[in-house]
Structures are given as C-alpha cells and as structure tokens.
Amino acid sequence: MRKTLSAYPYLVWAVLFIVVPLLLVAYYGFTVEQADGTVAFSLENFRDFFTSEIYLQALWRSIWMAAVATAICLLLGYPVAYYLSGNLFKNKGLLVLLLVIPMWMNLLLRTYAWLILLDTKGIFNALLGFIGLGPFEFLYGTHSIIFGMVYNFLPFMILPIHSVLVKMDHSLVEAAQDLGAPPTRVFFKVTFPLSLPGVFSGISMVFMPAVTTFAISDILSGRKIQLMGNVIENQFLRADNWNYGSTMSLILMVLILITMFISSKYDKGNEGGGLL
Amino acid sequence: MSKTLKKLYVSLIFLFMYAPIVVLAIYSFNDSKFRTAQWKGFTFKWYERLFENDQMLGALQTTLYIAFVSAVIATIIGTLAAIGIHNMSKRTKGVVMAVTNLPVLNPDIVTGIALMLLYVFVGIPLGRTSLLLSHITFNIPYVIISVLPKLGQLNKNMYEAALDLGASPAYAYRKIILPEILPGIITGFLFAVTLSIDDFVISFFTSRTENLSIYIYNAVSKKYDPSINALSTLMFAVIFILLVIVNKRSVKHEEN
Incomplete structure (x- = not known):
C-alpha cells in the first residue's frame, strides 16, 4: 500500500483532468437542451448526424483524404526508409536527423510555407510561366489538403519503417541470397514481410493525425473544404452547439480507437516505432 | 535501379521536405508586402517589425512560460506516479495505464474539447491557468511512459542491499533509484517541453490567451504578413541549431 502512495497525486489529477472531461463529452453528446431549458437524455444528435448529408460527407471526406495521404506517404516513404537503412549513404545518422528536424517545427508554419510556393503568383507558377504555362490554381482544393497532409506526416511514415529495417536480422537476407533468390524475390519474401510492423505503425501514425486535422484544411483550402475536425471546431466556436459537437467528437474518438485497435493487432512487439 | 537513381530519389524527397522552409527563409528578407514570387530587394524590415510586435512577444513569453512550468510540474507528478505505478499489482497497473494512454491515443481535438468543457463546467476562465492545466495534463503521460521502462530495468537487489546496510528508504531512493532512472526523467522533461x-490544437480550445501557436494560426488565417516568415525562419534556425548540438553531443557520448 505504502509503496504506491507516490502515484496518488497523479491518480487524483488523472480522474479530474482525463476521466471527468471525457465523461462530460459523453454527457453533452448524449443529451439535448430542450426548449424550456432543461436537459434530457437523447440520441437525437446521433440520429441527426447519421442522416445529415453534409456531416456524413465531411466524415467520409476526412476518412478518404486521410487514407489517400497515408497511401501516398507509404509509397513515397518506404523507399526512403529502405535506402537509408542500407549502405547507400555514408552519413546515414545525419540524414535521419534531417528527417526529424522539420517535425519539430510548428505544423502551422510548415503548412503556411507552402502558400508562398503554391500561390497563383507564387514561385511554382512563376517558374511555369517561364515555359509558357499557367498560372494554375494549386491551392484551395482537395488535392492541396492531401498534399499538405503528405508533407506534414511523411516523416511519421519513414521513421518507424526505418527503425524496423535497421534492427532487422540481415543474416535472413543473406541466407535468401545464398539460396539463390533474385533481389526482388528477397525483398518481397523476406525484407518486406519483416518490415510490416513498422509499416503498420507508420500507417496509424499518419492516418490518425490526418483524419482529425483541422488546421491543414483551414490553411490550404481557405476554410472552403470541411473535414471532421473543421465541422467539430465550428460546432464549438461558431455554431455554439456543444451537444452536437460532443456527439461528433465521440464518433471521431470511436473511429480512432477502432483504427488503433486494428493496427495494434498487427503491430505487436514494436513499441511506437522508436520515434526518438 | 542504379545507385545514382536511388540517391537522386532520396535527394528529391529531402528537397521536398526542405524547399518550403528554405523559400520561407529567403522571402523573409524580401522587401514586398505581397505574397508573390517577385523579388523587390533585400531588407531586415520584417525582423524589426517582429521585435516591435508586442502581441507576438507576449505570445512568445506565454509559450515559454507554459512550456517550462508545465514540464517541471508534469515531470515531478509523472516521476512520482511512475514509481507508484511500478509497485502496483498487475491489474491496477493495467487500469491506470489505460487511463494514462487516453490523452496519448485520443485525437488532440477531442482532448482539447473535453478539457474546455471541464473548465467551463467548473468555472475556470479560459486563460493562462487553464492553458497551464491542459499542458500539464497532456505532458504527464509522456513523462510516465519515459520513466516506467527505466524502473523496469532496475536491479531490485541494489535497493534492498542499501536497506540492509542501514539506509532509510528515502535515502536509498535518492542514492540508488534516482540516479538509475534519471535519464528517463530527463527524456520525459524534454519531451514535455x-x-x-x-x-496548437489543445491550446486553441482551452485558452483565450494567445500562445505562439494560436498567434500564428490567427495571423496565418488573416492577410499575408511577411513578419510571420521572419518568425518561422528564426524558430527554425533555433530548433535546427539546438538539435544539431544535441545530436553531436550524443554522438560524442557514444564514442567515448
């Protein structure tokens, strides 16, 4: 009993600031304020959400845009992780550090930086202008949000895959080579399957922040395209409907917990991918 | 694929990662009020504006204050918590860690909203105090997660040997356990800072007082302001230099 005493301040803190707030979200999510000002238990907000075309569209849009961004990150990032784990480069440590550094910069600033490059009067259009093309509107569309997600979360895909590949038992690869397997076969039969834990933690580390973002879509779509994050933000800060906002937060939370649950099933023995 | 092609591919990805940062830095010296590619001459004007901007300086001060104070408090509560949790029975430990992982796994937007509802419900005004409480809350789990594995690696016999040799439990903790788990505590503290x-997200929902992230968000959503370019260039330079120094030091450490 005495040995656990030192955890008590934290336990009190956790109940007050972790458990109670989530119960409040649940309370608001499952209640509605009636015309006479009283509060009643109700599933009305859930029914509204799942019958509202606008909100279901926002949910669907968030999921598929995050999924597309995750897929692009995997395609772009896997080769980088693979090449950085081999002996292609001498100063690998420095290169990995260079991948980590942008992640320590504020996400808003990283996203904002693209405005200068992609603006209709920006650098890309100026360059295209030299060869007689454009100007094109790169910003304020679905593609610009996906682009922003890929840019912001690519290191989250590369690093976990890289850390698994570095720790991989290379004698397995050599054994396959000795037994006469061609390089592509070695890759698909040995290296890739062994790197799957890193791939799965990369997928969840990109998908989760992407599906809940509202800052990237705010900046790169000029508040035109609404994702789940934007819709929830609106309910709390503009529409002032906390019950509905809480309902949507609960739905988003369940979506994330399901994703986590699925990815943890495939991700045993790989603790977080060793980000730091 | 040949080696050159592979190297070219990796270079292109690095170009993609760094191009916007470099461009931002270059254009922070551009003497133009508009977001165009046109170069209108070199100037330090936007940097000067930045240091005359009281709103930005206030936000910066809030960020640094909250980062330091919340990290210190979270490190103390978190380290004590980790020691206690380490001694818990397996079942209790499971429940406590499940709760601890909630802020880590939950989307930031949900954590932010949940805390905002709490503050409004209890009547804490959304300002510096609520901001500090929020940051302590999301920092503690990372301290616990950094310290717990170190406790697991401890050699129990050392602590018991100290007790057998007549050390009081508090003395044995300070002399035996603390030095062993110190790297975990420092990692947790740095993590928290x-x-x-x-x-941005949790601060945005739980505070009306601007910290740097909220300031940037508000400034970015308004019209183009080149002093934001200057601000990001400075922030990036500081982070870059710090990380390179830390990295060089840890490389030296490993070599010795």
Whole structure:
C-alpha cells in the first residue's frame, strides 16, 4: 500500500483532468437542451448526424483524404526508409536527423510555407510561366489538403519503417541470397514481410493525425473544404452547439480507437516505432 | 535501379521536405508586402517589425512560460506516479495505464474539447491557468511512459542491499533509484517541453490567451504578413541549431 502512495497525486489529477472531461463529452453528446431549458437524455444528435448529408460527407471526406495521404506517404516513404537503412549513404545518422528536424517545427508554419510556393503568383507558377504555362490554381482544393497532409506526416511514415529495417536480422537476407533468390524475390519474401510492423505503425501514425486535422484544411483550402475536425471546431466556436459537437467528437474518438485497435493487432512487439 | 537513381530519389524527397522552409527563409528578407514570387530587394524590415510586435512577444513569453512550468510540474507528478505505478499489482497497473494512454491515443481535438468543457463546467476562465492545466495534463503521460521502462530495468537487489546496510528508504531512493532512472526523467522533461511548445490544437480550445501557436494560426488565417516568415525562419534556425548540438553531443557520448 505504502509503496504506491507516490502515484496518488497523479491518480487524483488523472480522474479530474482525463476521466471527468471525457465523461462530460459523453454527457453533452448524449443529451439535448430542450426548449424550456432543461436537459434530457437523447440520441437525437446521433440520429441527426447519421442522416445529415453534409456531416456524413465531411466524415467520409476526412476518412478518404486521410487514407489517400497515408497511401501516398507509404509509397513515397518506404523507399526512403529502405535506402537509408542500407549502405547507400555514408552519413546515414545525419540524414535521419534531417528527417526529424522539420517535425519539430510548428505544423502551422510548415503548412503556411507552402502558400508562398503554391500561390497563383507564387514561385511554382512563376517558374511555369517561364515555359509558357499557367498560372494554375494549386491551392484551395482537395488535392492541396492531401498534399499538405503528405508533407506534414511523411516523416511519421519513414521513421518507424526505418527503425524496423535497421534492427532487422540481415543474416535472413543473406541466407535468401545464398539460396539463390533474385533481389526482388528477397525483398518481397523476406525484407518486406519483416518490415510490416513498422509499416503498420507508420500507417496509424499518419492516418490518425490526418483524419482529425483541422488546421491543414483551414490553411490550404481557405476554410472552403470541411473535414471532421473543421465541422467539430465550428460546432464549438461558431455554431455554439456543444451537444452536437460532443456527439461528433465521440464518433471521431470511436473511429480512432477502432483504427488503433486494428493496427495494434498487427503491430505487436514494436513499441511506437522508436520515434526518438 | 542504379545507385545514382536511388540517391537522386532520396535527394528529391529531402528537397521536398526542405524547399518550403528554405523559400520561407529567403522571402523573409524580401522587401514586398505581397505574397508573390517577385523579388523587390533585400531588407531586415520584417525582423524589426517582429521585435516591435508586442502581441507576438507576449505570445512568445506565454509559450515559454507554459512550456517550462508545465514540464517541471508534469515531470515531478509523472516521476512520482511512475514509481507508484511500478509497485502496483498487475491489474491496477493495467487500469491506470489505460487511463494514462487516453490523452496519448485520443485525437488532440477531442482532448482539447473535453478539457474546455471541464473548465467551463467548473468555472475556470479560459486563460493562462487553464492553458497551464491542459499542458500539464497532456505532458504527464509522456513523462510516465519515459520513466516506467527505466524502473523496469532496475536491479531490485541494489535497493534492498542499501536497506540492509542501514539506509532509510528515502535515502536509498535518492542514492540508488534516482540516479538509475534519471535519464528517463530527463527524456520525459524534454519531451514535455517540446510537446508544449509544439501544441496548437489543445491550446486553441482551452485558452483565450494567445500562445505562439494560436498567434500564428490567427495571423496565418488573416492577410499575408511577411513578419510571420521572419518568425518561422528564426524558430527554425533555433530548433535546427539546438538539435544539431544535441545530436553531436550524443554522438560524442557514444564514442567515448
């Protein structure tokens, strides 16, 4: 009993600031304020959400845009992780550090930086202008949000895959080579399957922040395209409907917990991918 | 694929990662009020504007204050918590860690909203105090997660040997356990400082007082302001230099 005493301040803190707030979200999510000002238990907000075309569209849009961004990150990032784990480069440590550094910069600033490059009067259009093309509107569309997600979360895909590949038992690869397997076969039969834990933690580390973002879509779509994050933000800060906002937060939370649950099933023995 | 092609591919990805940062830095010296590619001449004007901007300086001060104070408090509560949790029975430990992982796994937007509802419900005004409480809350789990594995690696016999040799439990903790888990505590503290400086979403929902992230968000959503370019260039330079120094030091450490 005495040995656990030192955890008590934290336990009190956790109940007050972790458990109670989530119960409040649940309370608001499952209640509605009636015309006479009283509060009643109700599933009305859930029914509204799942019958509202606008909100279901926002949910669907968030999921598929995050999924597309995750897929692009995997395609772009896997080769980088693979090449950085081999002996292609001498100063690998420095290169990995260079991948980590942008992640320590504020996400808003990283996203904002693209405005200068992609603006209709920006650098890309100026360059295209030299060869007689454009100007094109790169910003304020679905593609610009996906682009922003890929840019912001690519290191989250590369690093976990890289850390698994570095720790991989290379004698397995050599054994396959000795037994006469061609390089592509070695890759698909040995290296890739062994790197799957890193791939799965990369997928969840990109998908989760992407599906809940509202800052990237705010900046790169000029508040035109609404994702789940934007819709929830609106309910709390503009529409002032906390019950509905809480309902949507609960739905988003369940979506994330399901994703986590699925990815943890495939991700045993790989603790977080060793980000730091 | 030949080696050159592979190297070219990796270079292109690095170009993609760094191009916007470099461009931003270059254009922070451009003497133009508009977001165009046109170069209108070199100037330090936007940097000067930045240091005359009281709103920005206030936000910066809030960020640094909250980062330091929340990290110190979270490190103390978190380290004590980790020691207690380490001694818990397996079942209790499971429940406590499940709760601890909630802020880590939950989307930031949900954590932010949940805390905002709490503050409004209890009547804490959304300002510096609520901001500090939020940051302590999302920092503690990372301290616990950094310290717990170190406790697991401890050699129990050392502590018991100290007790057998007549040390009081408090003395044995300070002399035996603390030095062993110190690297975990420092990692947790640094984690907390960084997360606090970097956080936008949770701060955005739980505070009306601007910290740097909220300031940037508000400024970016308004019209183009080149002093934001200057601000990001400075922030990036500081982070870059710090990380390179830390990295060089840890490389030297390993070599010795």
